[in-house]
Amino acid sequence: MASLVLKDIRKAYGEVKVLHGINLEIEKGEFVVFVGPSGCGKSTLLRMIAGLEDITSGEMMIDGQIVNEVPPSKRGIAMVFQSYALYPHMSVYDNMAFGMRIAGESKTEIDRRVRAAASILQLETYLDRLPKALSGGQRQRVAIGRAICRDPKVFLFDEPLSNLDAALRVATRIEIAKLSEQMADTTMIYVTHDQVEAMTLADRIVVLSAGRIEQVGAPLELYERPANLFVAQFIGSPAMNILPATVVEGGSSTRIALRDKSVISVPIATDAAEAGKACSFGVRPEDLTIAADGLSLFEGTVSLVEALGEVTMLYVDGPIEDQPVVVKLPGIASISKGDRLRFAAKPDKLHLFDAAGQSYKR
Numbered sequence: 001m002a003s004l005v006l007k008d009i010r011k012a013y014g015e016v017k018v019l020h021g022i023n024l025e026i027e028k029g030e031f032v033v034f035v036g037p038s039g040c041g042k043s044t045l046l047r048m049i050a051g052l053e054d055i056t057s058g059e060m061m062i063d064g065q066i067v068n069e070v071p072p073s074k075r076g077i078a079m080v081f082q083s084y085a086l087y088p089h090m091s092v093y094d095n096m097a098f099g100m101r102i103a104g105e106s107k108t109e110i111d112r113r114v115r116a117a118a119s120i121l122q123l124e125t126y127l128d129r130l131p132k133a134l135s136g137g138q139r140q141r142v143a144i145g146r147a148i149c150r151d152p153k154v155f156l157f158d159e160p161l162s163n164l165d166a167a168l169r170v171a172t173r174i175e176i177a178k179l180s181e182q183m184a185d186t187t188m189i190y191v192t193h194d195q196v197e198a199m200t201l202a203d204r205i206v207v208l209s210a211g212r213i214e215q216v217g218a219p220l221e222l223y224e225r226p227a228n229l230f231v232a233q234f235i236g237s238p239a240m241n242i243l244p245a246t247v248v249e250g251g252s253s254t255r256i257a258l259r260d261k262s263v264i265s266v267p268i269a270t271d272a273a274e275a276g277k278a279c280s281f282g283v284r285p286e287d288l289t290i291a292a293d294g295l296s297l298f299e300g301t302v303s304l305v306e307a308l309g310e311v312t313m314l315y316v317d318g319p320i321e322d323q324p325v326v327v328k329l330p331g332i333a334s335i336s337k338g339d340r341l342r343f344a345a346k347p348d349k350l351h352l353f354d355a356a357g358q359s360y361k362r
């Protein structure tokens with residue numbers, strides 16, 4: 001049975017419509033990540049699941065029960081915020097025990113759960129400390145520990161790592177990945193801006209834009225088969241190169257013409273009737289290589305080289321004026337500004353989108 005079901009969920013603040021009908025089923029034990037540009041409604045949706053925001057219309061079910069009118073404390077959810085929200089005057093132990101004391105749990109059960117959570121998060125030696133005597137990463141682990149103690153059916157995370165510095169983010173991200181393995185029956189929903197968090201933590205990613213779901217899928221599914229231009233450019237960094245083009249001839253393989261009139265054959269099927277229509281050709285920076293003789297997609301002049309050590313980024317003035325093509329080559333490439341080069345990509349790495357931005361790949 002699905003752990004969480006959202007049916008045509010809508011949210012409006014007065015006249016301002018923020019979510020326009022969200023349909024989603026999340027299985028028990030799944031780790032689902034919501035991503036999308038700022039203001040797309042990720043946090044609002046998470047807060048509605050938590051019960052911190054009213055549902056304007058639609059139906060929300062947790063474990064088969066409609067929860068639209070159920071208060072947050074009765075939903076079986078726990079939420080971890082960006083700001084930790086710990087009680088400053090209480091020890092780590094008391095912060096974790098607080099919710100259970102309010103709920104009237106026995107002392108022995110409280111102690112068992114606090115120690116179990118502290119052990120999972122390696123907080124055993126900090127139980128007597130006050131939050132102010134902890135680092136940001138440790139505080140966030142306490143906030144996570146407090147949520148674990150509630151033994152929630154659904155665990156919600158609202159950008160829990162965004163206040164941490166880069167190294168701590170990585171360490172805490174790994175903790176969260178381990179946690180989700182250890183709590184295999186607990187459904188986790190996680191909001192983030194960070195692509196790496198989304199790609200590494202999620203069983204499935206939900207891409208939102210302007211209050212609508214653009215695509216739901218496993219991380220690599222979204223990366224390899226984005227359903228539309230929005231997802232193609234949102235997932236992956238640097239973003240996929242998108243070049244405007246025109247379909248010359250449809251068929252089992254499609255011939256397209258770029259703006260400079262060069263013609264490319266893309267092994268993606270389109271209808272013969274597509275001929276003459278506008279389309280967008282897509283290729284990821286990391287899928288481009290320097291072409292061997294004869295087999296190039298396009299030619300261009302390198303306008304900027306960024307040597308980062310592990311990769312070399314090239315910005316290439318190619319087939320489209322004022323729209324440099326970004327190329328990401330592995331390692332250190334001996335290429336200089338001004339070099340004129342031809343670039344290729346494996347045929348199965350090419351993407352093609354129709355005039356409405358939908359992928360032709362099925």
Ligand SMILES: Nc1ncnc2c1ncn2[C@@H]1O[C@H](COP(=O)(O)OP(=O)(O)OP(=O)(O)O)[C@@H](O)[C@H]1O
Nearest residue numbers: 013016018036037038039040041042043044045193
């Ligand atoms: N109380 C409110 N009244 C009116 N509009 C609101 C209110 N809360 C949020 N909004 C609007 O709802 C939209 C979605 O906000 P939300 O915080 O869910 O976005 P988000 O995707 O989480 O963004 P971010 O990544 O910046 O946190 C925004 O346009 C925001 O301005």
